[in-house]
Amino acid sequence: MGHTDASLADDAPSLLVVILDANPLAWARSPVAFVDALKQIIVFLHAYLALKHDNQLAVIASTASACHYLYSLAPTEAPVTSTTAAAAQDGNLYQRFKHVDEQILTNAQRVVHDAAQQSPLASTDAQTSVRLSNALSQALCYIGRHTRAEAPATTLQPRILVLTVSDDSSQQYIQVMNCIFACQKLTIPLDACKITGSDSGFLQQAASLTQGLYVKLDHPSGLLEYLMLSFLTDTVSRRILVAPQQRRVDFRAACFCHKKVVDIGYVCSVCLSIFCAFSPVCSTCRTKFAFTHMAFNGRGGRFMRGRGRSSLRIAQSSATTPSLAESNVSTTSPLPASTS
Amino acid sequence: MGAAAHSTAAATAAGGQAADEIIDIDDTLNADNPEMAEPGLGYAWEEEYKRSWEGIREDEQGSLAGAVANLQHQKKRRRRLRDTQSVQRGIIRHLVIILDASLAMNDKDLRPSRMELALSYLEVFIAEYFDQNPLSQLGVLVTRDAVAEKISELGGNPLEHIRSLHIKRNTMTRGEPSLQNALEIAMNSLSHAPSHGTREILLVFGSLTSCDPGNIQRTVETVKTKNIRCSMVHLAAEVHIFRELCDSTHGQFSVAMNEPHFKDLLLELVPPPPVVTAKTKASELIRMGFPMQVTDPIPTYCACHNRLFVGGYICPRCKCKVCELPTDCNICNLTLVSSPHLARSYHHLFPVNNFKEVPASLQHPEKHCHACLKPFKTARPHRAPHEGIATASVVQTTDRYECPKCRNRFCLECDLFIHDVLRNCPGCTQL
Numbered sequence: 147m148g149h150t151d152a153s154l155a156d157d158a159p160s161l162l163v164v165i166l167d168a169n170p171l172a173w174a175r176s177p178v179a180f181v182d183a184l185k186q187i188i189v190f191l192h193a194y195l196a197l198k199h200d201n202q203l204a205v206i207a208s209t210a211s212a213c214h215y216l217y218s219l220a221p222t223e224a225p226v227t228s229t230t231a232a233a234a235q236d237g238n239l240y241q242r243f244k245h246v247d248e249q250i251l252t253n254a255q256r257v258v259h260d261a262a263q264q265s266p267l268a269s270t271d272a273q274t275s276v277r278l279s280n281a282l283s284q285a286l287c288y289i290g291r292h293t294r295a296e297a298p299a300t301t302l303q304p305r306i307l308v309l310t311v312s313d314d315s316s317q318q319y320i321q322v323m324n325c326i327f328a329c330q331k332l333t334i335p336l337d338a339c340k341i342t343g344s345d346s347g348f349l350q351q352a353a354s355l356t357q358g359l360y361v362k363l364d365h366p367s368g369l370l371e372y373l374m375l376s377f378l379t380d381t382v383s384r385r386i387l388v389a390p391q392q393r394r395v396d397f398r399a400a401c402f403c404h405k406k407v408v409d410i411g412y413v414c415s416v417c418l419s420i421f422c423a424f425s426p427v428c429s430t431c432r433t434k435f436a437f438t439h440m441a442f443n444g445r446g447g448r449f450m451r452g453r454g455r456s457s458l459r460i461a462q463s464s465a466t467t468p469s470l471a472e473s474n475v476s477t478t479s480p481l482p483a484s485t486s
Numbered sequence: 487m488g489a490a491a492h493s494t495a496a497a498t499a500a501g502g503q504a505a506d507e508i509i510d511i512d513d514t515l516n517a518d519n520p521e522m523a524e525p526g527l528g529y530a531w532e533e534e535y536k537r538s539w540e541g542i543r544e545d546e547q548g549s550l551a552g553a554v555a556n557l558q559h560q561k562k563r564r565r566r567l568r569d570t571q572s573v574q575r576g577i578i579r580h581l582v583i584i585l586d587a588s589l590a591m592n593d594k595d596l597r598p599s600r601m602e603l604a605l606s607y608l609e610v611f612i613a614e615y616f617d618q619n620p621l622s623q624l625g626v627l628v629t630r631d632a633v634a635e636k637i638s639e640l641g642g643n644p645l646e647h648i649r650s651l652h653i654k655r656n657t658m659t660r661g662e663p664s665l666q667n668a669l670e671i672a673m674n675s676l677s678h679a680p681s682h683g684t685r686e687i688l689l690v691f692g693s694l695t696s697c698d699p700g701n702i703q704r705t706v707e708t709v710k711t712k713n714i715r716c717s718m719v720h721l722a723a724e725v726h727i728f729r730e731l732c733d734s735t736h737g738q739f740s741v742a743m744n745e746p747h748f749k750d751l752l753l754e755l756v757p758p759p760p761v762v763t764a765k766t767k768a769s770e771l772i773r774m775g776f777p778m779q780v781t782d783p784i785p786t787y788c789a790c791h792n793r794l795f796v797g798g799y800i801c802p803r804c805k806c807k808v809c810e811l812p813t814d815c816n817i818c819n820l821t822l823v824s825s826p827h828l829a830r831s832y833h834h835l836f837p838v839n840n841f842k843e844v845p846a847s848l849q850h851p852e853k854h855c856h857a858c859l860k861p862f863k864t865a866r867p868h869r870a871p872h873e874g875i876a877t878a879s880v881v882q883t884t885d886r887y888e889c890p891k892c893r894n895r896f897c898l899e900c901d902l903f904i905h906d907v908l909r910n911c912p913g914c915t916q917l
Contacts, residue, residue, distance in 0.1 A: 211915070212915075213912075215859060218859050277915060279910060280912050280913070280914075280915065283857065283904075283908055283910045283911070283912035284856075284857050284858075284912045286903075286907075286908055287855075287857035287858040287896075287900045287903060287904070287908070287912060288857070288858045288859065290858065290899065290900070290903045290907075291855075291858035291859075291860055291897075291899060291900070294899060319829070320829065320832045320833070320836060321910045323826065323829035323830070323832070324832075324833055324908060324909045324910045325908065325910060326826075327826075327829075327830055328907050328908045328909070331617070331907060332907070351826065355826060396778075397776070397779070397824035397825050397826060398776040398777075398778070398824070398825065399776050399824075399825035399828065408776060409775065409776060409777075409778075409802035410773060410774070410775045410776070410802050410803060410820070411773075411774055411775075411776065412771040412772065412773055412774070413771065413772045413773075413774045413828065414769070414771060414772075415577075415578060415682035415683070415769050415770045415771070415772055416577075416769050417835060418577060418828045418831055418832065418835075420774075420825075420828070421771065424771055425771075428769075428771075433769040434769065435769055435770055435771050
């Protein structure tokens with residue numbers, strides 16, 4: 147795609163896709179009401195659109211069960227709903243803002259209303275999370291469509307902003323990671339704003355892998371200020387501004403058996419499940435492991451942990467371990483290369 | 487290419503095809519690979535007889551949109567055949583690329599030349615390989631003057647391999663290739679690969695001959711017993727011994743018909759291959775380290791390149807510093823990865839289902855693509871949705887593709903994007 151090169155024109159317009167958490171139950175626990183937050187978000191969107199006249203915008207609302215576009219209009223397209231007589235010209239209001247407001251507010255009302263009716267039926271786990279992976283997938287498809295359609299001369303700078311109050315849903319881990327890798331591949335920064343609640347591991351990883359920003363609000367009522375100061379600027383201007391500090395993200399993995407963060411783990415060679423201790427059968431894919439070989443490895447590991455970490459001991463233990471000794475050769479010493 | 491089909495003594499002449507030049511190669515090829523049976527795509531040397539402008543016709547309103555859409559549709563169909571069965575795949579791979587650097591690679595039937603094209607596509611292949619197989623390793627060999635030479639060691643850094651392909655001395659063409667010598671060296675490299683990983687060889691050949699010092703059949707047998715999977719993309723024609731090598735080791739043998747086809751064939755080999763039989767491959771629990779990132783603002787030296795820099799990762803076992811992941815620790819040889827590297831491979835285990843094309847006979851209530859909101863074209867122009875694009879073209883395809891699970895419908899571009907890049911269905915709520 148055209149936008150993947152680093153030499154973006156400085157004045158290229160942006161394409162911002164906002165993913166808005168619209169889970170009524172999650173908002174009910176938040177110190178700032180959904181309506182108030184939405185007002186502030188709309189002001190932010192106005193500011194974004196005012197920044198450059200051809201900036202483009204899409205808003206996706208994500209609930210516990212589905213995702214809906216709240217606003218998805220590029221300036222070149224005709225309005226989705228024909229402006230009725232009620233939308234009489236207001237001399238004091240920029241027509242585009244008016245249109246954005248109408249679309250977002252009416253659609254948001256509908257989405258939240260639907261979600262509120264559905265929620266009691268959904269399972270308890272789903273109540274506090276949103277379909278983040280689906281929303282991200284839709285956003286990426288939308289960005290893909292609009293960056294493809296553009297002529298190479300007018301590249302868009304796409305980015306995604308996630309505004310959420312919900313918790314991570316561990317069931318979506320793989321899908322969310324897939325989305326993050328797609329962002330990485332297309333060099334789309336993924337910004338995330340956690341309005342309330344605990345830190346989101348998914349979004350922290352997403353932001354750090356895609357060079358986006360992650361901000362967790364200390365004072366949720368000041369949402370607008372955070373949005374304006376952190377997320378308004380495009381990727382080009384960000385290079386010369388001081389971004390909010392991102393704490394180091396822990397990329398260590400948690401084992402599948404005890405959900406414990408491990409330094410050294412055992413990974414199943416078939417399904418890549420992570421375990422904190424050796425077991426003869428993989429609990430995920432039911433693969434039986436070559437036991438004798440692993441017995442060597444396991445003993446080597448305990449041996450080393452118990453008796454200090456001198457390089458001599460490590461060399462000895464790796465010599466007793468066939469696989470380690472072999473891979474050692476492959477990485478360090480050149481092989482004889484004459485056969486004929 | 488035609489003249490080169492007279493094979494020399496060392497090579498076994500191609501079974502039915504290359505030896506007999508009059509034979510219509512197209513037929514046999516299409517019989518082998520039904521997905522190639524496509525009108526308008528022939529061998530590159532036949533291009534001059536093809537008048538591409540005759541294939542495109544205007545519709546009633548003089549628009550070419552319909553014809554172009556049809557071409558895109560055809561192009562896509564070729565790539566749709568993707569295996570989505572949840573088979574066991576060898577995710578940790580060890581691959582040696584053998585590149586023919588004989589004089590036959592100077593032919594210009596593929597432009598700019600076979601060699602230059604192969605180099606540029608191999609670069610794409612290597613980048614893509616490491617993108618999709620982050621825990622895997624790769625090495626590169628070239629063969630010329632009847633010997634083989636290793637130009638990059640089996641390793642996990644894509645930049646190193648690409649750099650070695652850029653060195654002119656490594657890729658200059660001379661003499662004839664030697665299949666046997668190249669296989670021997672490749673086997674040597676792969677013999678050190680741990681048993682839980684797959685061992686593979688990818689050959690890119692332009693020559694119809696091979697100059698071997700001994701009995702090539704015996705080498706093929708050895709390759710087979712070592713469970714090394716050999717695949718070849720040939721740039722000229724099928725040669726019996728090459729085909730036999732690939733068939734007996736459960737690899738793929740294919741002949742590139744033209745430039746884009748060559749690229750497609752190479753990229754088909756990027757996803758990890760299904761494991762042939764479970765018992766040939768010992769499953770293992772691999773010890774892996776998940777290192778902590780260095781947060782110290784003071785630069786320190788890394789153990790891998792002796793470079794002074796800020797950041798890096800600390801091996802959890804021996805506490806030495808390495809600059810990038812994934813890698814093997816230089817001191818204690820522990821495999822060091824981070825959790826995203828593992829997650830990057832998960833999509834091979836849970837692939838997205840192939841979308842089915844919605845036949846025109848069915849009802850089409852939805853107005854736009856579920857993912858990107860692109861309006862679907864309709865048969866009747868006055869029902870065309872809001873977008874101002876002319877949708878009056880003749881509808882040959884419905885341009886709707888349905889996910890078999892969530893029943894949402896997507897446009898062609900999204901279908902491709904979802905399967906090639908995203909690897910998530912935006913409609914499905916569960917894997």
